[in-house]
Amino acid sequence: MHIIVCVKQIPDPEVPPAKFKIDPDTKKVMPPPGLPPVISVFDERAVELACRIKEKNPGTKITAITMGPGKVSDVVKHALAMGADEGIVLQDKAFEDSDSFGNAHILAKAIQKIGSYDLILCGRQAADWDIGQTGSILAETLGIPVVTVAKDIEVAGDKIKVSRVMEDGYEVVEAPLPCVVTVSNEVGLPRLPSGMGIIQAARKQVPAWTAADIGADPAKIGPAAAHSEITSLFIPTRDTTCEVITADTLAEAAVKLALKLRETKVV
Amino acid sequence: MAHREIFWNISHEYIMYVLSFIAVVFVAYAIYRHYKMWRMGKGDERSKNMGSRVWAFVKTGFADGLGHRRFLREPYPGIMHLLIFWGCVILLLAAAVDAITHYLVIPLEGSTYLWFSLVVDIAGILVLIGVILAITRRYIQKPERLNTFLDDGVILSLIAIVIITGYMIEGLRLAATEVNTNPDWALWSPVGLVFTKKTLFGGLSHDTILTLHSVLWWFHAVLVNGTIIYVALSYSKLQHIVISPLNAFFRNLGPVGAPAPIDMETAEVLGVGEIKDFTWKQLLDGDACTNCGRCQDVCPAWASGKPLSPRKLTQDIKTQWQKVANPKSNPPESLPPLIGGAIAEDEIWACTTCAACQQACPVFIEHIVKIIDMRRNLTMMQSKMPENIQLMLRNMQTRGHPWVGAQTLRLRGDWTSGLGLNTLAEDSNVDMLLWVGCTAALSDRNVEVTLALVRVLKAAGVSFGILGEDEPCCGDPARRAGYEIQFQTSVEQNIALLQGYNVKNIVATCPHCYNTFKNEYPKFGGSFNVVHHTQLIADLLKQDKIKLTCDLRSLATYHDPCYLGRYNSIYSEPRNILHAIPQLKLKEMERSHSKSFCCGGGGTHMWFEQQIGTKVNDIRTDEALKTNAEIVATACPYCLLMLEEAIQGKDLQQPLKAKDIAELVDQAMEKSA
Amino acid sequence: MSNQGILVCGEIAEGKLAPITLELLGIGRKLANDLGQELNILLMGSGIGNLAQEAIAFGADKVHVADNALLQEYNSDAYTAVAAKLCQKISPDIVLLGQTDGGRDLAPRLAGRLGGGLAMDCLELSIDPSTKLLVQTRPVFGGNANARIVSKAARPQMATIRSKTMAPAVRDDSRKGQVIPVEDIDASTVKVKVLERVKEKTEGVKLEDAEVVVSGGRGIGNAQNFQVLRDLANLLNGAVGATRAACEEGWIPMTHQVGQTGKIVSPKLYIAVALSGAMQHIAGCSGSKCVIAVNKDGGANIFKIATYGIVGDYKEVIPALSQKLKELLGK
Ligand SMILES: Cc1cc2nc3c(=O)[nH]c(=O)nc-3n(C[C@H](O)[C@H](O)[C@H](O)COP(=O)(O)OP(=O)(O)OC[C@H]3O[C@@H](n4cnc5c(N)ncnc54)[C@H](O)[C@@H]3O)c2cc1C
Numbered sequence A: 001m002h003i004i005v006c007v008k009q010i011p012d013p014e015v016p017p018a019k020f021k022i023d024p025d026t027k028k029v030m031p032p033p034g035l036p037p038v039i040s041v042f043d044e045r046a047v048e049l050a051c052r053i054k055e056k057n058p059g060t061k062i063t064a065i066t067m068g069p070g071k072v073s074d075v076v077k078h079a080l081a082m083g084a085d086e087g088i089v090l091q092d093k094a095f096e097d098s099d100s101f102g103n104a105h106i107l108a109k110a111i112q113k114i115g116s117y118d119l120i121l122c123g124r125q126a127a128d129w130d131i132g133q134t135g136s137i138l139a140e141t142l143g144i145p146v147v148t149v150a151k152d153i154e155v156a157g158d159k160i161k162v163s164r165v166m167e168d169g170y171e172v173v174e175a176p177l178p179c180v181v182t183v184s185n186e187v188g189l190p191r192l193p194s195g196m197g198i199i200q201a202a203r204k205q206v207p208a209w210t211a212a213d214i215g216a217d218p219a220k221i222g223p224a225a226a227h228s229e230i231t232s233l234f235i236p237t238r239d240t241t242c243e244v245i246t247a248d249t250l251a252e253a254a255v256k257l258a259l260k261l262r263e264t265k266v267v
Numbered sequence B: 001m002a003h004r005e006i007f008w009n010i011s012h013e014y015i016m017y018v019l020s021f022i023a024v025v026f027v028a029y030a031i032y033r034h035y036k037m038w039r040m041g042k043g044d045e046r047s048k049n050m051g052s053r054v055w056a057f058v059k060t061g062f063a064d065g066l067g068h069r070r071f072l073r074e075p076y077p078g079i080m081h082l083l084i085f086w087g088c089v090i091l092l093l094a095a096a097v098d099a100i101t102h103y104l105v106i107p108l109e110g111s112t113y114l115w116f117s118l119v120v121d122i123a124g125i126l127v128l129i130g131v132i133l134a135i136t137r138r139y140i141q142k143p144e145r146l147n148t149f150l151d152d153g154v155i156l157s158l159i160a161i162v163i164i165t166g167y168m169i170e171g172l173r174l175a176a177t178e179v180n181t182n183p184d185w186a187l188w189s190p191v192g193l194v195f196t197k198k199t200l201f202g203g204l205s206h207d208t209i210l211t212l213h214s215v216l217w218w219f220h221a222v223l224v225n226g227t228i229i230y231v232a233l234s235y236s237k238l239q240h241i242v243i244s245p246l247n248a249f250f251r252n253l254g255p256v257g258a259p260a261p262i263d264m265e266t267a268e269v270l271g272v273g274e275i276k277d278f279t280w281k282q283l284l285d286g287d288a289c290t291n292c293g294r295c296q297d298v299c300p301a302w303a304s305g306k307p308l309s310p311r312k313l314t315q316d317i318k319t320q321w322q323k324v325a326n327p328k329s330n331p332p333e334s335l336p337p338l339i340g341g342a343i344a345e346d347e348i349w350a351c352t353t354c355a356a357c358q359q360a361c362p363v364f365i366e367h368i369v370k371i372i373d374m375r376r377n378l379t380m381m382q383s384k385m386p387e388n389i390q391l392m393l394r395n396m397q398t399r400g401h402p403w404v405g406a407q408t409l410r411l412r413g414d415w416t417s418g419l420g421l422n423t424l425a426e427d428s429n430v431d432m433l434l435w436v437g438c439t440a441a442l443s444d445r446n447v448e449v450t451l452a453l454v455r456v457l458k459a460a461g462v463s464f465g466i467l468g469e470d471e472p473c474c475g476d477p478a479r480r481a482g483y484e485i486q487f488q489t490s491v492e493q494n495i496a497l498l499q500g501y502n503v504k505n506i507v508a509t510c511p512h513c514y515n516t517f518k519n520e521y522p523k524f525g526g527s528f529n530v531v532h533h534t535q536l537i538a539d540l541l542k543q544d545k546i547k548l549t550c551d552l553r554s555l556a557t558y559h560d561p562c563y564l565g566r567y568n569s570i571y572s573e574p575r576n577i578l579h580a581i582p583q584l585k586l587k588e589m590e591r592s593h594s595k596s597f598c599c600g601g602g603g604t605h606m607w608f609e610q611q612i613g614t615k616v617n618d619i620r621t622d623e624a625l626k627t628n629a630e631i632v633a634t635a636c637p638y639c640l641l642m643l644e645e646a647i648q649g650k651d652l653q654q655p656l657k658a659k660d661i662a663e664l665v666d667q668a669m670e671k672s673a
Numbered sequence C: 001m002s003n004q005g006i007l008v009c010g011e012i013a014e015g016k017l018a019p020i021t022l023e024l025l026g027i028g029r030k031l032a033n034d035l036g037q038e039l040n041i042l043l044m045g046s047g048i049g050n051l052a053q054e055a056i057a058f059g060a061d062k063v064h065v066a067d068n069a070l071l072q073e074y075n076s077d078a079y080t081a082v083a084a085k086l087c088q089k090i091s092p093d094i095v096l097l098g099q100t101d102g103g104r105d106l107a108p109r110l111a112g113r114l115g116g117g118l119a120m121d122c123l124e125l126s127i128d129p130s131t132k133l134l135v136q137t138r139p140v141f142g143g144n145a146n147a148r149i150v151s152k153a154a155r156p157q158m159a160t161i162r163s164k165t166m167a168p169a170v171r172d173d174s175r176k177g178q179v180i181p182v183e184d185i186d187a188s189t190v191k192v193k194v195l196e197r198v199k200e201k202t203e204g205v206k207l208e209d210a211e212v213v214v215s216g217g218r219g220i221g222n223a224q225n226f227q228v229l230r231d232l233a234n235l236l237n238g239a240v241g242a243t244r245a246a247c248e249e250g251w252i253p254m255t256h257q258v259g260q261t262g263k264i265v266s267p268k269l270y271i272a273v274a275l276s277g278a279m280q281h282i283a284g285c286s287g288s289k290c291v292i293a294v295n296k297d298g299g300a301n302i303f304k305i306a307t308y309g310i311v312g313d314y315k316e317v318i319p320a321l322s323q324k325l326k327e328l329l330g331k
């Protein structure tokens, strides 16, 4: 069985809200200095799930692929350390600022270049822009089924049983292989890379493929090909100080609080 | 002239040599067997630098060996062992003297002989008193820490019988000789005299005495050699006579509790997962342990009801080792695994690495590194660990510090805001680097201490720089958790970072950082001149650079952080500072200095909690409360948090506050308006 | 312009139009009016019966009904096939779905198949008066920022809306509309089969996954009093947490401990009751979107990170809060 896991590097989401800065002009987020980027939490869980499948199904091979600018090979190395067998980086100026459709096209092309695969795992969404579409669009692009927000996968021959997270519980679906599964955080805590894993990962070569290598269609990638665009990015007004609710009696204050919560759509 | 005939009344004495020879063969076999067992372990650098080892052994041999320095920290068992030890040493020397005088025909006569007789007689009594004390303790008092086996009874009885028969033989000889011929000589053998004709053996005929003497003499000889053979063949604890000094010889001469680096490129196994992964010295430890329980008595894990006892751990490793060494009677497939079998995972995680056990062990056994070695196997080979440890290690890996979640509240450099401090990147032309450490940079309460320290350093005009948001973790939490790979990565990066700024001197606020820099970085090529902030402040006070004039008028007690005290012997500087504060009285807790009891936060316990038993910080806080102090001063960010938490949990009549010494100094400092 | 009309993918729950459907119709009607276009709704299910009329009463101009046993429950393949086919037929300008179990799954597949431009989990939708484009506002970076998104060329413009963020449509039984059956679907398109659905009781919400966490501290006083917090948590489908101090008192099992040495949670709403907000505790919940503090001590640290706070005895505050919320949530 061959599992391909798509992973993404994102700015560390763990920052004090007051330190979260954006540049409204470029519509980009500016991480505080000194905070290294991390692997997207859902993607890390996808790697974890792949490793669990591999443990139960010896002979499984895991390939981790990532796309992005800069030192994104770090996240592939992380996946390798956790237990992936091979890693690939997709890096090209032309890839930058693609939207979900562009990303899905690039990933599909890379996956077609890899050749055979049985299962493609992605995070349910990237924990930066929280877009949550790439996996499904990738499946549509490849013309294979997709199962979203999974918390567990069981392999049974040429089919898989997937537990999907639902608002009030979960459902178990059966899907034929090959297919795409997007993974949710309910998978649980990803493993700590073992010492041997890290050593072996450090020794592994991670090839970098460009647009030309995978034969990406220039008309389908980059900002020009994006189906939608961000017109503005802003930080919603947020009270940095606590709003203390007062009233004649505490019970009245509580009622005021309840109304406030409803009004601000918190509940 | 006064003398005595060796082998008086004994014929066929060659039989004794045959007996002795047999005993020697068995001893040789036993040594060979042990040697083979030790060789089951991996290599250890303890076999290098023999010269300095011999020197160290001789140097401390007087105090720790002959003087029983470590034993005598507890009077009863200390004196008990001292008596048996010295009694036996004298008796052995006496036997040697006998042999020398007999074969080299150097006569032992006159007053020398008489004194010799007296000393030997007294030595026997010393042993007997020791044995009686031991029997009383083990079978009547039964302190919790002693586990009694058949062997304990057997060896105590054997020793007693050997000594008593010795006296009887002496008495019979006296009865047949000196009492009749030179009664004033006999007075020099007072105990033997008790057994002479006039008393116990009164009324026996001369012939009976001779027969009885010869029978008892042979019985004694057989018994002595038999005892030797028994000890050689069994795993009797008396083997410690040889093995403990050997263990002391090979003891750790380096820093306390520092695990050996792992060569990640070549290592096939990480840490210790089975007996053969231990080094031969670690196995030798098992042989040297006498099951005395001193370590267990001082262990905070044990005291708080956790499943770890360093005594039991040492013994369990030993038992497992003996089983592995004996595959015929213990087929490997029937053996429980070392981790999760012989030693439970909970035991391995319960250790706070406080080093109290190692400090207490009379035979220099090292528990901590074995525990860390097993943690290494768990985290790096088996990926098994408590969830909060995993979270902590993941955080170290991705965010460079162990404080999971802290980063949503503040970033590492936030504490510096508004202080006008220069980072080394801005100005590296300073005398020293103030290394703050993760806790003191990220945890609110500890940041208060950092700020106090900065005020003190500024007031004293110290030229220092900081790393600010670029300060990484020293790596200690990863190392104590056994995640050596992360530790070594941190070390490599940090050394490069510090050398890049040409850092020579470091002042650390955290004893854990201090210890790591001072004792563990040199092995990786990073040698810095490191001081702890208490050392620096004590020094500044001495040089009159800070004036403490504000009256604090209060009673304080001082909690020695393990990594400052037992790990680095820094006991006096913090106390000197406290003494220098006007109107601050210091009252020691019952356990202080090297006997200080852990706060419960070391060895990764800041980040996870074993929800078993009671809490170590509660126990320690109760000890602080007993002094009636209003302030419990300390000098470690972990200790501060642990003590403070325990104080909050108690309903106190009189308020007790936990403070870092730097805060007290800041408070007592002359404030210029 | 070739694409015309607004299509809402409705959801049915327990034989009725689900609340999200009414919210979709509400915003859909508004956008349709702004653009002067028709509002379509697609209802998929089995035995839909008179729900089409209901949809009309709630504002739909055209109701496309796909009534088929295969559509009894949400099935990704079947629903995608039906919705895609309809979209290809009627070429809507805008397609709206709910950010629900189904909508979240369906929307990106549909977008992928149709090549539209999609924004998920929108909090606001409006029509730009000059360009007539749909402006979608959605949270990014875990809610730290919001982004406005438009699709200039890709059609349809698609959005999923977060439930309870938009006003539901108002019923008007006098409204008229058209009901159009959707032709039979091809069973061979269904590759993924649902084997079972398991409902987990609200009490079983895992602390780590809960969207609402109600935590108590030492100030709660005893084990019985935790019931007040449990009631509030149940009401909000949330879980109960605690500080280490409360766990150590034995009032609640250690597994409920939130913080450095306990669980790390990041719910939408964290209600901190009678706890002081020690750093070790806050570290476990500071990822929460909204924090409410109830504490008698107005100087307690917890107020520093709280969005809203009430200073006073929780015994008076929490029951009143539960009561009012119950009323507001219609439970
Ligand atoms: C290494 C370490 C790890 C730790 N890990 C954790 C952890 O993971 N999680 C954790 O929670 N703690 C942890 N702690 C403990 C933490 O430091 C605090 O001690 C603990 O969180 C305090 O709990 P509390 O807020 O419930 O109690 P307190 O600090 O005693 O606060 C009780 C609060 O209740 C208020 N109150 C009392 N009665 C009422 C009333 N009737 N109505 C309203 N308000 C009332 C009081 O004003 C007070 O503010 C850790 C500590 C250490 C040292």
Ligand code: SF4
Pocket (backbone or CB within 6 Å): B295, B298, B299, B300, B301, B302, B308, B309, B310, B350, B351, B352, B353, B354, B355, B356, B357, B358, B367, B368
């Ligand atoms: S280091 Fe401390 S906690 Fe660990 S075994 Fe020794 S005494 Fe116990």
Ligand code: SF4
Pocket (backbone or CB within 6 Å): B288, B289, B290, B291, B292, B293, B294, B295, B296, B310, B311, B314, B360, B361, B362, B363, B364, B365
């Ligand atoms: S390890 Fe040392 S202190 Fe502990 S029981 Fe053995 S000999 Fe005694």
